[in-house]
Amino acid sequence: MTSYNVKISGQELEFACEEGDTILRAALRAGVGMPYECNSGGCGACKVEVLNGEVENIWEDAPGLSPRDIKKGRKLSCQCIPTEDLEIKVRLNPEAMPLHKPIKGKAVLFEINKLTEDMAEFCFKTEHPAHFKAGQFALLDFPGITGSRGYSMCNLPNEEGEWRFIIKKMPDGSATTTLFEDYEVGAEIVIDGPYGLAYLKPEIPRDIVCVGGGSGLSPEMSIIKAAARDPQLSDRNIYLFYGGRTPSDICPPKLIEADDDLRGRVKNFNAVSDVEAAEAAGWNGDVGFIHELLGKTLGEKLPEHEFYFCGPPPMTDALTRMLMTEYKVPFDQIHYDRFY
Ligand code: FES
Structure with a gap:
């Protein structure tokens, strides 16, 4: 598979980004502490400047960028896919350095537990262990639906590869409508994770x-x-x-x-x-x-x-x-x- 090299300006640091991966996801897979929160274009925490090279923007109107950011040429690393080698400018965040590097892989739906009229626990299994910190989320790709959706796990990390999510059906949500109305046990999706910084910090004495x-x-x-x-x-x-x-x-x-x-x-x-x-x-x-x-x-x-x-x-x-x-x-x- 083709991969591009992403160099961080002013630092002796570079990482490989596989074709089709965003700058942010590739950085985290390489263990680089790229700043972020939502990983889905909304919060603006992942802004970078692309100094050299071209990127494809997967969501042109992502709300994470203000008109001022756009004028200044800033990009969202979670929404940019390199199409050649890049040099970027970004201030890394040591806290964003992943404790478990995100992995992307196939997952099979093995159980659905209805909780309320419009909320259910969807349980998926991957071939790789489900390594994450309590409170983190994963990005789910549903066949036929454009873009990834972020959902947080409700279970604990495990070696069996079980990823459980409490999901609410959104009135106008194409992904949740598909999930609630069309998906049955045995359906396949792609899970990419873990991501997120709002995880339990047991060492804090409060x-x-x-x-x-x-x-x-x-x-x-x-x-x-x-x-x-x-x-x-x-x-x-x-x-x-x-x-x-x-x-x-x-x-x-x-x-x-x-x-x-x-x-x-x-x-x-x-x-x-x-x-x-x-x-x-x-x-x-x-x-x-x-x-x-x-x-x-x-x-x-x-x-x-x-x-x-x-x-x-x-x-x-x-x-x-x-x-x-x-x-x-x-x-x-x-x-x-x-x-x-
Ligand atoms: Fe929120 Fe990119 S991480 S916009």
Whole structure:
């Protein structure tokens, strides 16, 4: 297979990029700490300047670039495929150096577990072991659908090659519509991973707060499972806050109850945001936004915790704002990957 050489300007560092791979994915496969978050064009964390050589841009209008970036000739390394040898300018991030180098390979769907009306756990198996950190994500390619989709694993790393994802059916999502309506056990896709920096850091000596909304529950389940099984963390409190629109979205209680390590170990709080649906269902739990419930529950103690969250942008924005401005939680205690 053809491969191109990518040199990082001002540093004695270069790596090979196989034909069709993006600059970012190739860098991470080579163990290079290229900055990134979403790996899908949305966040802008992976901007680079291409000093020499040509690239093909796989998503011209990716929201990760502002008009000013475009004017300055910046590119998103997660959206650029080299078509010849390159020289790029980028400030590397030692924290982005992969603990497990991403691998791309075929995966077979072997189980589907329905969780709510529009959310299910899809379980795939690869021939290679599923090596990742709890909280990371993988990029999934579905035959016939253009582009990769990022989904976080909800299980723990394993040698058997099992990759489990909690996925929500999106009303206008071509990939999730295909997955929910057409896929059956035995279907094949391609999994590329792991990616992501918002993984559990057990060495940090603070209680753990996970917050999820929608399919953002997936990485939080992985994190609470890893934390609950880690003997070093036996004295820590582990919290899971989950926000749904209606009571029928609230599946964490049954997931926690079904897991011997989580039952009695994880403190679970849930809120629903649709007042009418809550009343109609006779919901006697919290009504409102999940960040409000978090503030009400832990209040002034919030700065003593380490936060991991994943969910829709309005949720992650509101949480970050509340934690940092109202409760003065330092930014380095907050871990999430921006999927927008
Ligand atoms: Fe490239 Fe987010 S990592 S735009």
